[in-house]
Amino acid sequence: MPHLVLDSLSADYGRDPVLSDVGLSVERGEIVSIIGPSGSGKSTLLRVLVGLLRPRAGTVAVAGTPVDYGSDAALRKVRERFAIVFQQYNLFQNMTALRNVTVAPTVVKGRPAGEVEAEARALLAKVGLSHRVEAYPDELSGGQQQRVAIARALALKPDILLLDEVTSALDPELVSEVLDTIRLLAADGMTMLIVSHEMAFVREISSKVVFMADGRVVETGPPAQIFDAPQTERCADFVRRILRH
Numbered sequence: 001m002p003h004l005v006l007d008s009l010s011a012d013y014g015r016d017p018v019l020s021d022v023g024l025s026v027e028r029g030e031i032v033s034i035i036g037p038s039g040s041g042k043s044t045l046l047r048v049l050v051g052l053l054r055p056r057a058g059t060v061a062v063a064g065t066p067v068d069y070g071s072d073a074a075l076r077k078v079r080e081r082f083a084i085v086f087q088q089y090n091l092f093q094n095m096t097a098l099r100n101v102t103v104a105p106t107v108v109k110g111r112p113a114g115e116v117e118a119e120a121r122a123l124l125a126k127v128g129l130s131h132r133v134e135a136y137p138d139e140l141s142g143g144q145q146q147r148v149a150i151a152r153a154l155a156l157k158p159d160i161l162l163l164d165e166v167t168s169a170l171d172p173e174l175v176s177e178v179l180d181t182i183r184l185l186a187a188d189g190m191t192m193l194i195v196s197h198e199m200a201f202v203r204e205i206s207s208k209v210v211f212m213a214d215g216r217v218v219e220t221g222p223p224a225q226i227f228d229a230p231q232t233e234r235c236a237d238f239v240r241r242i243l244r245h
């Protein structure tokens with residue numbers, strides 16, 4: 001059974017449809033990347049999954065269980081399924097790296113502080129920051145802050161991690177340390193949906209690439225298909241343009 005199944009998902013911000021009839025199936029441990037022109041609905045799709053925007057129609061299922069986006073109580077459960085990391089890491093500036101990672105599990109979920117702290121230290125070690133646990137965000141580089149943000153997302157023990165352009169705000173020399181962290185998570189078997197402009201990375205890490213345009217999935221396939229032999233003119237045109245520069 002696929003780990004994540006989206007069926008006929010549609011969403012909007014009140015007027016025109018922004019996602020139309022989106023379908024996708026993701027196996028456990030699979031890395032799926034979503035590419036497409038600006039405004040094609042990539043961020044909106046991740047926002048719907050994590051419960052920031054209610055779907056207008058369609059269904060999402062994780063491990064065969066439908067995800068309920070219908071009420072605030074249900075949305076709290078959604079946060080146990082999905083965690084999201086954004087381009088802007090948005091750490092709490094007045095908290096250390098360690099506290100940024102422990103605050104949601106302890107305050108929101110009410111888990112025991114000692115246990116959560118031990119997990120948070122392990123997560124910060126995983127993202128290569130065991131020496132910076134007591135640092136405040138303004139003492140960390142962008143790449144380090146983004147790695148704290150990834151640790152913070154993982155502290156919620158999501159089934160599926162959503163990454164929305166997590167390297168787009170970084171200075172070029174800091175991109176690779178964040179990509180290395182994502183590679184580590186992939187090797188651990190984390191199921192991930194990734195929106196990224198780092199096409200070489202997308203090609204390397206993804207088992208499947210989804211090309212979206214105008215709120216629809218236009219083409220889905222392995223990286224070799226999407227980048228070397230796209231089946232649709234729309235995808236071929238996009239790939240030609242992004243790979244040219």
Ligand SMILES: Nc1ncnc2c1ncn2[C@@H]1O[C@H](COP(=O)(O)OP(=O)(O)O)[C@@H](O)[C@H]1O
Binds near residue numbers: 036038041042043
């Ligand atoms: N908060 C919002 N309110 C209204 N329209 C939005 C909002 N966010 C995004 N949109 C619109 O939804 C469409 C898809 O946007 P988005 O999901 O951000 O695309 P992408 O991430 O692929 O660039 C765009 O037309 C965008 O203008």
Ligand SMILES: [Mg+2]
Binds near residue numbers: 042
């Ligand atoms: Mg976006």
